[in-house]
Amino acid sequence: xxxxxxxxxxxxxxxxxxxRMFIERGFRQTTMMDIIREADVSAGTFQNAFHTKDGxxxxxxxxxxxxxxAMARSRLPVGDGVVVYAVETAIQLAITxxxxxxxxxxxxxxxxxxxxxxxxxxTAKENAKFFSQYNRDWGESDFYEAEIGSxxxxxxxxxxxxxxxxxxxxxxxxxxxxxxxxxxxxRDVADAAIETVMNMDIEATAAAVMRQLFSMLEMxxxxxxxxxxxx
Numbered sequence: 001x002x003x004x005x006x007x008x009x010x011x012x013x014x015x016x017x018x019x020r021m022f023i024e025r026g027f028r029q030t031t032m033m034d035i036i037r038e039a040d041v042s043a044g045t046f047q048n049a050f051h052t053k054d055g056x057x058x059x060x061x062x063x064x065x066x067x068x069x070a071m072a073r074s075r076l077p078v079g080d081g082v083v084v085y086a087v088e089t090a091i092q093l094a095i096t097x098x099x100x101x102x103x104x105x106x107x108x109x110x111x112x113x114x115x116x117x118x119x120x121x122x123t124a125k126e127n128a129k130f131f132s133q134y135n136r137d138w139g140e141s142d143f144y145e146a147e148i149g150s151x152x153x154x155x156x157x158x159x160x161x162x163x164x165x166x167x168x169x170x171x172x173x174x175x176x177x178x179x180x181x182x183x184x185x186x187r188d189v190a191d192a193a194i195e196t197v198m199n200m201d202i203e204a205t206a207a208a209v210m211r212q213l214f215s216m217l218e219m220x221x222x223x224x225x226x227x228x229x230x231x
Contacts, residue, residue: 011050012222013039013041014045014046014049014050014056015059017038018030018035018057019060019223020223020225021035022057022060022105023101023214024101025101026100026101027053027057027108032052054114057108058112058115058118060105062118063217065119065122067216068095068213069088069126071209075208080193081131082192083192083193083196084130085126085127086180086196087200087205089172089176089179090172090200092106092154093168093171093172094172094203094205095210097161097162098206103159106158107159110152111155116151124140124147127146128140131143131183134183134185135183135184146183149182153179154175157174157175168202168203169198169202173194180193
């Protein structure tokens with residue numbers, strides 16, 4: 001339990017409890033009663049702060065999306081925007097294969113309408129920077145509409161677990177082929193970007209990004225994950 005003496009702000013206690021439990025247990029396995037008990041708050045306090053646990057998930061997803069791509073880019077040399085997109089996408093897919101609780105968080109984020117809208121709007125702006133040179137006649141709404149489609153593909157690919165036939169490399173390449181086609185990336189440019197990803201140890205890179213992200217979450221919310229966090 002996160003005691004009132006340790007953390008005076010009940011909203012921060014709720015956030016701290018939820019972030020830890022969502023990552024350690026999974027979003028669906030964490031109940032409101034679990035949160036209320038762990039955060040040492042009343043049901044009324046929880047509902048006044050977030051209404052439901054979906055509200056806490058939105059805060060967590062915003063933090064993760066605001067930071068994970070910056071961390072991924074810090075591991076890349078200065079390069080073409082298509083390569084940056086390909087590597088960021090590959091890392092996100094690898095993260096969801098690393099732990100079921102993380103797959104659940106990402107899949108839920110792409111399912112919840114308000115959270116998915118946040119992801120689409122944020123990603124569409126980034127994609128406009130990456131792909132505008134191949135879509136000179138596109139405006140903001142075109143990139144947004146394209147992202148609606150590619151985010152639906154991303155959710156489907158995340159939910160389908162890898163196995164000995166549908167490996168992470170195959171999943172990543174398949175998704176990138178389709179996504180880069182959506183943005184009319186020339187075949188030779190797409191081939192080069194995908195080859196860059198295929199030559200990387202993307203699982204090790206994703207693990208490093210997640211370790212850094214976990215550390216940032218601990219610092220932001222002032223707690224420690226248990227050993228089960230996978231750190």
